[in-house]
Amino acid sequence: MSAGLKIVICIKQVPETTEVEFDKETGRLKREGVAAVINPFDEFAIETGLRLKEKYGGKVMAISMGPPMAEQALRDAIAMGCDEGWLVSDRVFGGADTWATSLTLAKSIQLTGTHDIVICGLKTTDGDTGQTGPEMAEHLGEPCISYVSQVLDVKDGKVTLKRNLDDGVETLEARFPLIITVSKDVGQPRLATLRGRLAAKKATIKTITNKEMRMNPKELGLDGSYTRVTKIFTPEPHAGGEVIEGTPDQLADAIYQKLREAKIV
C-alpha cells in the first residue's frame, strides 16, 4: 500500500440536460447551443477519488467511453485534479446499451492495468439508468457497492463506507478491488484550479479502440446490446381541470369544496 491507491473514475459526457427541450412539433430534442459537460453525478465520483488520493496517496485515472469529442470531459476531469485521462472510442462501440457499455468499459479498465477501486456516479442525466456501474462490476468479477454516501476509512486493503438505502443508512466493509457508485452526499465537487487547467491543456489523452481491446464486434455497440429502443415519445400530462381566479377567500373555498368532493376532509 506504500504506492497508494489506484483509483479509476468512470465519467460520461452528457448534454446539459436542464437545457434540453423536446420540440412537440418536430418530435425531437432541441440540441442547438446545448453544451456538453461531464455528467453532474460523475463530478461527485471525481471528488470522491480526489479525496481518497489526498488522504491515502496514489493515482486518479479518469476513463470515458464516447465519441472523440468526449475527450473534453476527460480534460475537464484532469483540470479538477485527476492525473490521467483515457478515452474509449471506436465506431463499433456506438449505440451500446448498458450491457455492452459496461462490458466495453470493464475490458478497457483491465487494459489500463490493475486498480484498487473504480468509482462511478449514481447515474447519468441523459440515460438515467444507474446500472452501468453494477453491471461492470459483474464483468470485472468484483463486488459493487452502490449509493455510497461516505467513505469512512481505508486500511489493510479494505475500505469501510456508508451507503443510503430507502429505509436508512448501512455501514459496509469490503476488500479491494471493488466498484462503488456514489451519491451527492459524498461532498461538493471542487472547481477546476488554474494549475489543473494548465495540466489539462498539456495532458495527452490516451485512446483505447477495439484494436487494443480485440473484442468480437458482435459483442460491442448496438450489435452487442440486448435491448432495443423501439419508440420515443413525450410523456402524457395529467389530465388538467379547472383554473380558477378570485379573492383568497374564494380560492380557499373552492379548494375546500374540492377536498370535500374527493372525501379528503
Added chain:
Amino acid sequence: MSKSVDVSDACTGCGMCISICPFGVITIVTGKAQIGDACRVCGACEPVCPVKAITIKKSEVPQVFADWRGILVYAEQREGRVHPVAYELLGKGRELAATLGEPVYAVIIGTNLTSAAEELVKRGADKVLVYDHLFLATYRDDPYAQILSEATNELKPSIILIGATSIGRSLGPRVAAKLKTGLTADCTGLDIDPQTRLLLQTRPAYGGNIMATIYTQNSRPQMATVRYKVMTEALADPTKRGEIIKKQVDPNRLQDRIRVLGFEAAKEQVSIVDADIVVSGGKGLGEPKGFELIKQLADALGGAVGASRPTVDEGWIEYRHQVGLSGRTVRPKLYLACGISGAVQHQAGMKTSDVIIAINKDKEAPICRISTLAAVGDLYEVVPRLIEKIKEQKVRGTTSN
C-alpha cells in the same frame, strides 16, 4: 456512420428525416442523409422518408424462446416484511401473465419468511421459491444475486420484474450481467406486444423530457426494474392457492465479499412515498420559513410534506422530502402543490396522483395545466384561510358527535 440504418442512393437529401430524428444524429452530406454514430435505431426516420431510401436493418432473425415461460417477481423484503413494490409487481405481473397465458412466480430471499411467502400467494403468485436462512438475514449483492440467478435458471421465466428500490437497482444489474441478458431501468410502463409477445418496457430518460419504449429481443429473460408507486398493487385474495417451495440454502457455496457492519434506520415520521396526502412547497414560498406554513397545512390534512428540487438544492428542506425524477415518486390520493411551477422533472414524480391541486400566482405555470384544480393566487393568503376552514370543520365534526 450507423451500422443498422441504411440510406440508399434513392435519397434526395430532402431532410424530412432530420426533422423527425429525436436524437438529432442525421446530417445531409453531399446531398445524402448520413446517420451518425449516436443513432439509437429507434426507427422514427424510416416511415417519413418520401422516397423510401431508409431501411432499418433488423437484427438477426428473432430467436424463439419457447422454453422460457412465466413472470418472475422478485419479492424484496426487510426483516421478513415484503416491500409493497413487490405487491405492485404482482399486480402488473398477473395482468401480463393473463395476456401471455403464463404463470406468475415469486422469489423471496431472507430469513423468517413463512408468512411473507403465504402473503405472496394471496397476492397472486402461482409458485413461490423461498430461500430462508439466517445467513441471508441482511441484503448483500453477492449471495442474493447468485440465488436469484440460480432460481431464474431453474424456473426459466420469460420476464423478471424487480422493484426499482436502492436494493433492486443494485441487485438487478448484477443478475442481468450474470444471466447475460438485457435490463431496462426504472420502468413506468409495461405491456405485451400482441404480435411478437415481447415485453414493451417504457421508461423516462433525459430528465423525464422523453419516454422511451424498450424491448429485449435476443436473450431471456427480459428484465426490468420498475418504479415504486407506479403500478397498481395486487390485493390479497384469501382463496387464492399457490405452491410454496422451500429451497435449501448452503452458505458455503454462496459468494459473500461485503460485510454489513451496521444499519441506522431513517427516523422520519411519515415517508412521503407512503403518505395518502402530500402537501408540497416550491420556490414560490420565497424563503425557507415558508415550509412552516406547508407543514401546518400538511398537519391539518394529516399528510406529509413534499418539496420541489430547487428548494432542496437551496437547502430550505432535506432531500428526503424531494418529489420528482431525482427525488421520490409519490402517488397519493391528494397532491397539493404550493408555489411549485411544475417542471417536467417534478411532474415525473407526482403526476399519477389521484387529485392534484395547485396554488400558484402564475396561471401559465405548467402545474396549472395538469391540476384537477388550480387556484391562481398568493399562497400566503390562500393557505392560512384553507387551514382555518379545515380546522373549523374538524371542530364542528367533533361537537356534533
